[in-house]
Amino acid sequence: MALKRNAYRTLERIVGSENISEDPAVLDGYIWQWGAEFIGKGNRFTTPRPEAVVLPGTTEEVQGIVKACNRHGLKFKAHSTGWGAWGAPGVEGVVLMDLRRMNRILEINEGDMYAVIEPYVIWAQLQVEVMKKGMNCTTIGAGSAASALASCTAVMGGSYNNLSMGYNDRNVLGVEWVLPDGEILRLGSLGSGAGWICGDGPGPSLRGIMRGYWGSFGGFGVFTRCAIRLYQWGGPPEIPSEFVGPRRERFLEFPENVSIHMLTFDNYEKRDEAIFKIGEAEIGYAAAFMGRGLASVAAGTTGKEAAEMRDTVVGMIPAISFTLVLVANSKGEFEYQKKVVAKILEETEGSDFGAAMMMDPEIRDGRLLLYIKGGVAPVRGVIGTSGYFLPTMCGGLYTRRTIGKAEPLAIEVKQKYVKEGTLCQDMGEGQWGTFHDGAHVLYQENETLYDPNNAESVGAMTEAAEETMTALRKENITSMPVTFDEIGVAKSLKGAYIHDLVGPDMSNYQVWMRKIKAAFDPNHTSDSSSHIE
């Protein structure tokens, strides 16, 4: 369905002729997405195409586009680094707003430790600039080419350094938001002309409608700027590494007061005890679970190497472990943290596996770079190996008594499919997870590698995800509807599929979401097929 010419001309006048396209092949570039294969049409192109893609360069242009859409009966969807089926339209008649031109770091404020960014600033860019000033930010597990603003306002994603910096739901201060009706809402102090310092108020915090654990995935207006919280970074202002290919990066100089530990245990109980002790001891910069099968397969430079590594390396790594990274601000702090780790290991009968392994620069540096910078490694690991991945139990948040229950359930389901070979045989473990704020809450997902171009593999992935969800929900273990993940979103491209399924057992949250959506988007102009409808 082509855009009416007057609508097209209006949009063209707003952004300039160079910044709008209706060309089918160009539009296809936005709908070739992760998750499209689950819709059931056997293609990696989602449907439908947007009517057009526009690239605004300023908040005013964004506002103009939104108002134009309202006027012309069109819908719009915000799209930044745009990775996943939610980055594409879910319904007909959508103008896709590619925010790539809005890519500046507007301010780095040391006194209040925040940076003001536009949507297309990626984590890698932000991190490198703030590290120069002795600060750091989270970088999500998906890798540092993802949009920092999107992670804080509109999407989701855990980071290795959630341990010390929290989950990104809480890492945002003032936000500039173009609402679905085209009006601009500035959250917190920003709206009162008092700068970026606070995202809450006056009165009730409107961050409450902006996002929860998940964001609105581009379907509730457009976030055009935000202040993102930064934290103290005890490491060096630059971490130059030698580019010698994947997995073989080396630090030019190993940073002081930094160490990485792989802590292993006989059973989940002891592991979990150690996690919470470490959390309560308030040590550690970053920490994560990483299944050994996943870690070894994901570290291969080529597919062949990945397959070999699973067999050779995995035998060396104990199954039950997590990795902890220490970054201290002083030698005294560093020594203290190391001693505490040693003491906790003693109490939980754990060990710092392969201290020698960690001394091997090849393994140590690659791993440490992953935990500090993210980089390409996450993408290499879960995409390069089999073509794509989906986390089962995605979105699951756990606490002290539930983490140990969820994981074995998920593993049990996965191992069934892994044995068949329809999913990557990463030993069926493959969990990845992070610890929030001194392990007050844990996040875990089970990375499962599948081939998106193989119908059998896609089918197995779907079944594994759904079976995991059913098992977890039956036990009431998780607080999150775990199929509200790529499958749920992609399969129907309608948030309603999931919300109506799980909402009735969750205080009917979907009823309230719909009312809020209706209040703020009376014309249904925001394509909220990944949000609520």
Next chain:
Amino acid sequence: MSEKEELVAIVGAENVFDDPDNLEMYSKDMSFVKPRKPNYVVEPKNAEEVQELVKWANKTGTPLIPVSSGPPRFRGDTVPRFGGVIVDLSGMNKIIRVDRPDRVAMVEPGVRWGELQEAVKQEGMRVPMPLCPRNSKSVVGSCLEREPHIIPKYHLDHSEPLLCAEVVYGTGDIYRTGEAAGPGTIEEQWKAGRYQKQQMGVQMDEFRLLQCAQGTMGIVTWATVRCEVLPTIKKPFIASSDRIEDLLNLAYRLVRLRLGDELFILNNQNMALLLGDSAQDIETLRETIPPWNLFFCIAGYEHLAEERVDYQEKDIAEIAKDLGVKYSAAVPGVSASELLKTVTKPSGEPFWKLKYKGGCQDLFFITSFDNIPKLIRTMNEMIVIKGYPSPNMGIYVQPVCQGHGHQCEFSLTYNPDSDVEKDRIKDLYISASESLMNNGAFFSRPYDLLTDMVFSRDGASRDALRKIKSVYDPNNIMNPGKLCF
């Protein structure tokens, strides 16, 4: 049935009050909000009764004003603007659960700070608390008012320490926020090992809409709060200076490096108010105590507690030396231990802010690090213009949100029995707030007379909040006339 009879049917006769004394008590507080008597005061004892009350209020178009803390109240939020029924929740005062492994406590609105701290202490925990709340202050009330607490590293977000909540919305629907929403009932969740710890909603953080709402969205019937581990060693210090800038710089470094636990800055007047007994005592103390004081406490926990204290002490010493700031276990007039003991429990009677003159008007806002000295100067200029004696003003600066911002609070003590002083304070309160706002102060928690001024600066937020209000309380029966509703 008459109105009263209908209320009696809901909460029981012993929990409905309409005698003059009670109505008088709830008709006003220590703010400058115009007094107005409620029609009734009711004291529900459980969420079902609260829900029935809300349904009844919708049916009859009667305002409901939730109250959870005891007097004296200061902010005007519980004064019924249009009459109606005071819903006093102080009788819902169960500590429902304290869970050490998950570091969480679940409380009803009537639970006060003192009793909660005692209860969690039995489990080796503490709940980070605002600076010396009054004895009658409700924990849930503090949380809902987004009152910052005094341990910056634990102030993960402005919402802390609130986690989940059960609320009866203005529609009469019961909702539970965060993971408390489900799946399962609360009891089923407990059976599964979940203790309403995880606070985020699926795609909305509903708990944020309840905070600073002054009861205009609904009535909270329980909340969970984040607990932290109780230290085994505590070593408090005070750094003093004539210049707040020096202390701000030291505080900045400590907060940024997560050194120390409790940390805040007080001027001499506030210190004296906290520690002094009588007005005379306070005046003497404040002459002795240095103008500006940064309090911080180093702590050790379960593992290698002494070593923790040791390295932190060394690191702090180096930082302070770099900055040229001196600190010690005592400053003239105050020992750090004494101060620590005072600030880690609620205030005694009378409430510390009222000890000096009997009345106190607080003026507080969030601002940026660089702006604090300028705003203090602005305030000092205002009090001169308005003829307020500057020694009487308490100043409290609290790093919030792990150092992402500061709350600045001015406490204007005055004699509430003097009409002259009251008028001057009221005038000063309004004028100073306006001046501060013009200079970048963000009044994130607007109360009483400041509300219109605040919302007139941010029409978009006001409009957004009204939309939200129309969802959760379409008939505007929840504390109407408050905020922008």
Next chain:
Amino acid sequence: MALQDYEKEMMYCARCSICKWVPLNQIKSWRFSNICPAITRYNLHAYSGSGRVIAANSLYQRRSEITDELMEIIYRCQLCGACNIPCRLVGEVVEPLEIARELKMKCVEEGMILPEHEFMIDGLKKEDNVFGEPKEERGKWADGLDVKDINKEKVEVLFHAGCMFSYDKDLREIVRGMVTLLKKAGVDVGIAGKEEACCGGRAFDIGYKGELIKYAEDVVARVKASGASILVTPCADCYSAFKQFYPMIGQGFSGVEILHITEYLDRLIKEGKIRPTKEVSMRVTYHDPCHLGRLGETYEPWKGEYKKELGQVIVTEPQKQLRLGMGGIYDPPRDILKSIPGLELVEMERIREYAWCCGAGGGVKEAYPDFAIWTASERIEEAKSTGAEAIVTACPWCERNFRDALERSGDKIKVYDTVELLQQAVQEGG
């Protein structure tokens, strides 16, 4: 070659967008974090490596056709290979560079040709060079140098000047200096003079595979006839054609070592046959030409299969070459610069395998001069940020484009060829 040959490769693009960036852990600033000139300039996803792969797939699946707009997008690509490097860090299946080139070939097949490129091909056909300059004049740059003519006698080393050095008068002294240095070092070097023809590389990069095949045959035959055991070229584009394109089409130089001039001169310096002793006091930064660096490694054609191990791990049988650019030429030019007394070499942020393109390649300079200049200007900004007085490189196309950009901007920073500076450092008779 056809899109069909890349059917599998097109299906595995993850749309992770990593092709737009310097390998993420190597990013040193916000300002210089982009790696792809096209997406950085034009912003629509279709301009990126991933966007081109997806567009190719869209065409292949008959979901779309090459429109005028798409054609412009396809041609606005220097084929600098930058997208390939970060993509390779993710996996070994997708081939953004080859697919981007394939799109140009498809345009040519369908008659969607830019007039500027038509002019280049006409020139090539008529005069054996992409500028359409008279073939007769090709050897004029060497007048008076007294260098052996391979058409008349055998040589050990054949110096292939390339079209740009042959015809661009501004660069004449540089190419002359190169041969002079070789001769001074006692190298038995010869040139083909006016009989030299284009390597065919540029034609391939604007979609003309036939021309590449024709000129490859010609060059290989000429080298064989010359008796040379070393083929040296000062042009990075030609170097890359010899090492990448010729193997792609099954051509090869049997028993001949292919060297870039910097490789050879570096060797000669290390053997003591060239001695830079004169001080050249300057702070410089080195620009890695795409075709010498990441596109300078030897291409190993792959005609294997994709198989699975461990259920779903994709492996290549036999192992496909992992083209990370690590086999390119990065150190010899740097070593030359470091051997020059008084010269201070500082590095830009985007270097070696992940260097930013000069902007000239892929037919962009001819068809989209503004885009070419913009790309060069970005690189010049980066050079200036190091505090360098000069940007030094090892490719005449880079040099031409940088000079043109500087002429437009009026910036004071200078442009040199590596060998120019070496010449300055070599004493008369030294």
